[in-house]
Amino acid sequence: MELYKRYVDVILRQQRSGKIIPMYICWENGKQYKIDKVLRAERRASAVGGCGMRYTCMIEGKQRNLFLEKDKWFIESHQP
């Protein structure tokens, strides 16, 4: 399946220890998606270009890759 790079707003929680946990992804149309679980966080290159910290997330029962690239977030989206 073809993937698209989409920069998104993210609501995150930063713990006292400094650790970052993304909580919600906010789409351009204003819709928010809750991140139910972060399965893994590791440094990876993305198939859609760019690299950074990859958060493998469960969102509404689907697994999605969310990247922190420098200081911006993008998702490997299934929709253009």
Add this chain to the structure above:
Amino acid sequence: MDRMIMHIDINHCYAQIEEMKYPQLREIPMAVGGHEEKRHGIILAKNDPAKKYGILTGESLREAREKCPDLLIIPPAYDDYIYYTSLVKSIYREYSDHVESFGLDEAWIDYTASQHLFGDPVHIAEEIMHRVRKEIGLDVSAGLSWNKVFAKLGSDMKVKGSPAVITRENYREKVWPLDASDLLYVGPATTRKLRRRGIHTIGELAQYPRVYLKGAMGAAGEMIHAFANGEDTSPVAENNAWLPPKSIGNSMTMIHDVSSAEEVKPVCYVLSEAVASRMRSHGMEGDVVSVSMRSAGLNWFGCERKIAQPTSVSMEILHTAMELIRGNYDFSVPMRAVGISVSHLNPAGTYRQMNLFVNEEAREKARRSDLAMDEIRDMYGFDSVRRACTLLDRPLTDFNVKDDHTVHPVGYFQGRKMVL
């Protein structure tokens, strides 16, 4: 025990970083090149499809377009290159506390002591290559040897997926057949000198009597002879080792050729200010001012002068530079590029030797006005204050050398002495 040194090179670095950011660029001929309209238009790096058209690093954008009219040329994004290459190097640093950068894209890693922790060097080199691919999305090539020079030759062999290993047993087969110009510090001029002696390969260089090379080429001849025999003993610098610069300089290809000293003076103002400002930020003063000039015929030449007192004052650097230009360049051929540098650097002291024959008050005033300009520029940006004369030909002087030209090639010895 022999040392175990890796050299790792990010292949066609700038182009590969652009491809990593935008994967669709992998399909089309693409190169990273300087700004065409500002005339520092050369190819800095190209991708594989562009290579098929015979495009060479260092050639002008015009020449490249003639070979491939559809070539996509991307202006360099130095901030990104610095950022991503630093991520790559942070991976190297997980394996050794001796990682020495050689430019943005290359580094030596002294793995000698780390073998006890991580094991087999070939396996670890493969692991590093794999991790850089997986985590940063870049391909690197690696070489392994007991000295830095052969390790670099190994990575130049660009073996896919594993390091080229050059040992004391195999270097005669692997290194000696290579062209002498592949060796570090053998540039075009040295290659010509070697050719005249019938030396074409590294092996021929290694077997040539050292005493003759020393006689003909001095210490440099002795050095490359040692390199060819694997006798390089220079250490890999420790992480974060900072060596004070030996000289500070900037150069500029001008937006149009100039045909008089008066015309080039505003450019020299900007260059002197940048050099002086960089010297002050390093806390250095120097007393040898050098000027390099390139004519429209593309010949570089340079001259230098020792001045009476060490300085970091832009006006003093400028005056010496202008005297050198007036005395050495007759402008019968227009000038295309100019560079100013100051060497013989020492930390700027609190105490200074006064000179009976110069106006020390005026010197102090010039120094303070430089400091004031630095402060204003730090606070409000480079363009917030400038010499009125630089407004006469604004396009010619419209550049911020200090901040725009921060990526420099580095010297191999970085101030160290070679021990033979």
